[in-house]
Amino acid sequence: MTDLSPDSILDLWPWPALSVDPATDRICAANADAARLLGPGAVGERFLTFLDGDAGELVVFADAVQHYGRYWTREFRLRCPGEDACPCELTGAFVETPDGSRLLVALVRLDELQARQDRTETAVLHRSGLLEWKRTQTFFSELERQNQLILDAAGEGIYGINADGQTTFVNRAAQEMLGWSAEDLLGRDTHAIIHHRHLNGDPYDHRDCPIYHSFRNERVSRVEDEVFWRKDGRPIQVEYVSTPIYDGQVLAGAVVIFRDITDRKESERRLHEAMAEVDALRDRLEQENAYLQEEISSARAHYDVVGQAPAIQRTLKQVELVAPTDANVLITGESGTGKSLIAAAVHKASDRRRRSMIRLDCAALPENIDAELFGQIRVNGRGIDKAGRLELAHGGTLFLEEIADLPLEFQGRLLNALRDQTVTRIGDDRQRRLNLRIIACTSRNLSREVMAGRFREDLYFFLNVFPIALTPLRERTEDIPLLAAHFLRLACRRTNRAEPRITTGAIRQLMSYPWPGNARELENVIERALIVSTGDKLRIEGLDAALPPARRPDGKVLTEQEFRAAEVENLVACLKLTGGRVAGPGGAAEMLGLRQTTLYSRIRKFGITPEMWAAEGG
Numbered sequence: 001m002t003d004l005s006p007d008s009i010l011d012l013w014p015w016p017a018l019s020v021d022p023a024t025d026r027i028c029a030a031n032a033d034a035a036r037l038l039g040p041g042a043v044g045e046r047f048l049t050f051l052d053g054d055a056g057e058l059v060v061f062a063d064a065v066q067h068y069g070r071y072w073t074r075e076f077r078l079r080c081p082g083e084d085a086c087p088c089e090l091t092g093a094f095v096e097t098p099d100g101s102r103l104l105v106a107l108v109r110l111d112e113l114q115a116r117q118d119r120t121e122t123a124v125l126h127r128s129g130l131l132e133w134k135r136t137q138t139f140f141s142e143l144e145r146q147n148q149l150i151l152d153a154a155g156e157g158i159y160g161i162n163a164d165g166q167t168t169f170v171n172r173a174a175q176e177m178l179g180w181s182a183e184d185l186l187g188r189d190t191h192a193i194i195h196h197r198h199l200n201g202d203p204y205d206h207r208d209c210p211i212y213h214s215f216r217n218e219r220v221s222r223v224e225d226e227v228f229w230r231k232d233g234r235p236i237q238v239e240y241v242s243t244p245i246y247d248g249q250v251l252a253g254a255v256v257i258f259r260d261i262t263d264r265k266e267s268e269r270r271l272h273e274a275m276a277e278v279d280a281l282r283d284r285l286e287q288e289n290a291y292l293q294e295e296i297s298s299a300r301a302h303y304d305v306v307g308q309a310p311a312i313q314r315t316l317k318q319v320e321l322v323a324p325t326d327a328n329v330l331i332t333g334e335s336g337t338g339k340s341l342i343a344a345a346v347h348k349a350s351d352r353r354r355r356s357m358i359r360l361d362c363a364a365l366p367e368n369i370d371a372e373l374f375g376q377i378r379v380n381g382r383g384i385d386k387a388g389r390l391e392l393a394h395g396g397t398l399f400l401e402e403i404a405d406l407p408l409e410f411q412g413r414l415l416n417a418l419r420d421q422t423v424t425r426i427g428d429d430r431q432r433r434l435n436l437r438i439i440a441c442t443s444r445n446l447s448r449e450v451m452a453g454r455f456r457e458d459l460y461f462f463l464n465v466f467p468i469a470l471t472p473l474r475e476r477t478e479d480i481p482l483l484a485a486h487f488l489r490l491a492c493r494r495t496n497r498a499e500p501r502i503t504t505g506a507i508r509q510l511m512s513y514p515w516p517g518n519a520r521e522l523e524n525v526i527e528r529a530l531i532v533s534t535g536d537k538l539r540i541e542g543l544d545a546a547l548p549p550a551r552r553p554d555g556k557v558l559t560e561q562e563f564r565a566a567e568v569e570n571l572v573a574c575l576k577l578t579g580g581r582v583a584g585p586g587g588a589a590e591m592l593g594l595r596q597t598t599l600y601s602r603i604r605k606f607g608i609t610p611e612m613w614a615a616e617g618g
């Protein structure tokens with residue numbers, strides 16, 4: 001059983017408490033807390049000595065306790081030994097004991113109460129703060145998780161950098177494209193890891209970097225053709241947008257969104273190359289086509305070489321021998337002896353036959369010889385891109401007709417291009433590779449042209465690797481009947497006419513004529529005869545009248561100067577006869593057995609003007 005005397009109750013009381021004899025105001029007992037508060041010698045002392053108040057107030061308090069059974073007051077301050085008086089709350093109750101009535105007083109220091117109150121409030125605040133913080137944390141981590149999910153789902157590489165250029169986040173696509181993991185990059189200088197060099201190996205100063213500018217100078221940068229360096233050392237071509245990001249008003253860094261465009265760039269490059277190639281091919285094909293059309297319509301192109309004369313047979317053997325090699329061929333022979341025909345035969349029998357034989361008539365060059373030979377490119381929006389004859393002949397054969405007529409100033413340049421097998425179009429700085437086989441021909445004595453200083457010796461040697469000299473028709477008269485029949489057949493086929501007979505008389509007539517114009521002249525004579533022949537026999541007319549006097553073989557040897565003068569005289573005489581008409585049947589070209597272009601070029605070269613033949617005529 002617990003002893004429930006007032007003194008023992010005091011001991012159980014969890015606050016400092018006393019029992020006071022109200023009659024004497026003496027402290028009868030004090031529990032341990034009260035003894036600690038008031039000092040060990042408090043029992044027996046007057047209660048008032050520990051209170052900062054007068055006896056009257058204490059009597060009022062005791063009366064109130066008496067009256068209400070229990071009462072409390074905060075009117076007193078407690079005087080504890082060694083301390084300043086402190087505010088306190090006294091709660092009193094009366095009890096009757098065998099020793100008389102006692103006033104039980106519980107003492108509570110208000111500062112202690114306040115401290116408890118504060119602690120309680122702090123605890124409450126702390127508890128609610130913790131909860132709030134937890135809620136916020138959950139919210140943010142959920143937000144972050146969602147953001148991360150979104151970032152990771154993005155196909156573009158995304159990374160963030162702070163204002164010091166250090167990586168703050170990096171999404172999965174970025175890690176996959178770069179080969180660098182988040183651990184490799186987070187908190188480190190991104191520029192130094194992935195953006196430190198240009199593609200050509202030059203260092204990339206971070207101050208020049210558009211990403212750096214976006215978080216230093218608050219600038220959105222869009223870049224299309226830079227590289228990021230992968231962990232394995234390989235560059236990837238990227239396009240990126242770098243945008244400054246703000247924390248409130250403060251620039252906090254930048255976010256970079258990038259895409260790997262290596263494949264795209266590679267496809268673009270290939271496409272570009274393919275387009276350029278297609279352009280070049282189309283260009284070449286168009287020009288080749290135009291050229292061939294021209295050839296077909298202008299030339300009476302048939303490549304069958306007719307003739308049984310030993311000279312022709314020897315020529316055919318030479319053709320057979322040289323065709324499969326890539327050796328340059330120089331064909332010489334009088335006008336109309338079949339130089340073009342033999343050149344075509346060499347090309348046709350060569351491995352280059354699948355490609356064209358491109359002709360350049362040096363006796364009839366246009367004004368812009370350079371562009372014609374080497375091609376040109378569009379400069380400052382003027383002119384057109386055009387391949388020259390050399391380029392057109394790439395992979396095939398270049399046939400240089402009447403090479404002796406090529407002006408001296410072009411001979412060196414042509415030789416260089418042919419020897420180096422490269423060509424640079426006028427206005428261009430790109431060298432284009434060539435693969436050409438050269439066949440040249442001339443009706444002049446080229447070594448004599450070299451001696452006279454009109455033709456470069458080095459070009460002569462370059463061209464004259466394999467010479468083929470054609471024999472004039474007058475020295476192989478046995479071929480005249482064959483050729484006449486051949487030309488007649490062609491002309492009839494062309495004009496869709498029945499083939500008239502060639503009488504022996506006509507053959508005799510043809511064989512006794514000296515043929516200064518050679519096979520071409522024979523061809524023209526046959527064509528004219530076909531026009532004038534109405535019956536089934538071919539009528540050959542006016543052979544002698546068409547014979548130019550200066551070419552008649554009279555055994556006299558002419559000097560070069562005399563020969564030129566005679567040539568001019570002959571041309572003028574011929575023009576006089578035709579009334580200045582060069583082309584067409586009965587024109588000067590036909591009469592002389594020359595191609596029209598050759599004749600026009602000679603008229604120009606010798607400076608023959610209409611006044612000359614008109615004056616001679618008048």
Ligand SMILES: Nc1ncnc2c1ncn2[C@@H]1O[C@H](COP(=O)(O)OP(=O)(O)OP(=O)(O)O)[C@@H](O)[C@H]1O
Nearest residue numbers: 304305306307335336337338339340341519520595
């Ligand atoms: N042996 C031949 N067989 C068949 N046709 C020939 C023969 N020789 C020449 N011809 C024909 O004669 C014409 C003139 O020949 P080609 O144009 O080849 O002579 P060329 O020597 O090149 O003349 P030019 O020096 O005036 O350019 C052509 O129509 C050609 O086909």
